[in-house]
Amino acid sequence: MTCHDAREAFSALVDGALGADERAALDGHLATCAECRRELQRFRDTVALLRGAAPVRAPAGFVDRVLEAARPAPWPRRLLRGLFLPWPVKLPIEAAAIVLVTVGVVYVYRATPELQQSVRLGPTSPAVTEKPRLTPEPSAPSSSPEKNQPQEQDKAGRSMEKKMAAPPPAARDEASRRAADLRDASPDAGRQKEAGRPAPAAPPVGGKVEAPPVRAGREPEVAQERARARAAPVPESRADAPRAQRPATGPSGVLSSVPPDVSGRLAVSDRAAALRGLAELVARLGAVESRRVDASDATLVELTIPREAYPELARQLGRLGRWQPSQEPAALPVQVRVVLRITG
């Protein structure tokens, strides 16, 4: 046995774990090697030192603290702990879940026309329309036109307002509602609204009809326009408005309270002839003209036409003049509400 082998056996010797043969070999080596005997003595002293170390005692009160910690917490605390702890992990996850749900709701709402339609129908209930009735409509026909100093670029729009104000009180509410729709479709709409809020687009003076996008666009302006459109039919729910004076129940009665599906400008050389041609088209294609407003430089015509007949209408409008649709979504409703701004 070498010195190295002998010293490797010290631990087993001290612990009494050596076999008889190993023990005999080690004893034989130690009998002849003084250095290994000294090393073994130091090794034994080291182990003795370790085993003689003062025992460690747990601090006072340790048992009580453990028993207190082991006692089950009241159920509300356990519930809260389960919901929120560890908070660095669970709170961000819960916050992200709320955001995801919100985004999902908004996405589904925007992707589902039926939901949007149901929201549009909402203001027809008295409970919802009560509030807008208390708020004066900035450009409603009841506001005195004389208070507004006409400006050249507003002339067409204001003359339309005067015309819209002309019907008797029984029809005034409906007229103002229509006027609000048509104002939204006119380039003057932005100027008629509260200061600082821009129109959906900046058309040239006397330019094309700018109707707010309904289905194709998803920009924030769309939401603003929808809100305006919903706010427009304020007088519709008035109790004193005779139901007989209202349009017959039908798609136009609902659709006219919202921005048109299609809008555009029809530039013609002879407006009167174009209007006659349009009337024939309306009759032939099964459309219904629901509103017409004449101004010196343009005539606004609102009509409702079945979806399948709209392509033919668009073709025929191109024959009547230069048809420039500014709003023509790919997906059209069953009944398409069209607002034409006929200039010429």
Add this chain to the structure above:
Amino acid sequence: MEGRTGDDASLVDRLRRGDPRAFEELVIAYQHRVFGVALRMLGSRAEADELAQEVFLRVHRAVAEFRGDAKLSTWLYAIASRLCLNRLTSGERRMAREGEETLARLASGHASPADELERSELEAALHRAIAELSDERRIVVVLRDLEGLSYEEIAAALELQLGTVRSRLHRARMDLKEKLERFLS
């Protein structure tokens, strides 16, 4: 591997039945041993206190899973050792504080002032030398020479082969012998 003693078996049975008195008896019986392992491994009384509490709480929660093919003490040492080693390697551990009061408190109070001074110096050197061992050697020498576990119990607690236990223990003792050379005759 040694089986459970009669007392252990009775205590475990009562623990499984949810006897609160049994848990208290367990903590009273093993508090110093578990705390001692934690203190010698972590070197901080505060950390050792926290970790020893965690050991008993785990026992309290998991006593139903105790298989009973080992001594209750071995199971406790296994949990304590694993928690200590995890904490030492996790990086979440607070930095060991220099001059921890632990070392001085280990001295005996029965010696004369001169002997006490000498013994304190020796104890301080001993625990400093233990603290300087690698974690895997330190836990083996603590369980063997300070807590008195057998090779087999250490192998079971640390889930090591017997040969690995023997080897690490021998290396740890040789390291300590080198570090404590000046105190040895």
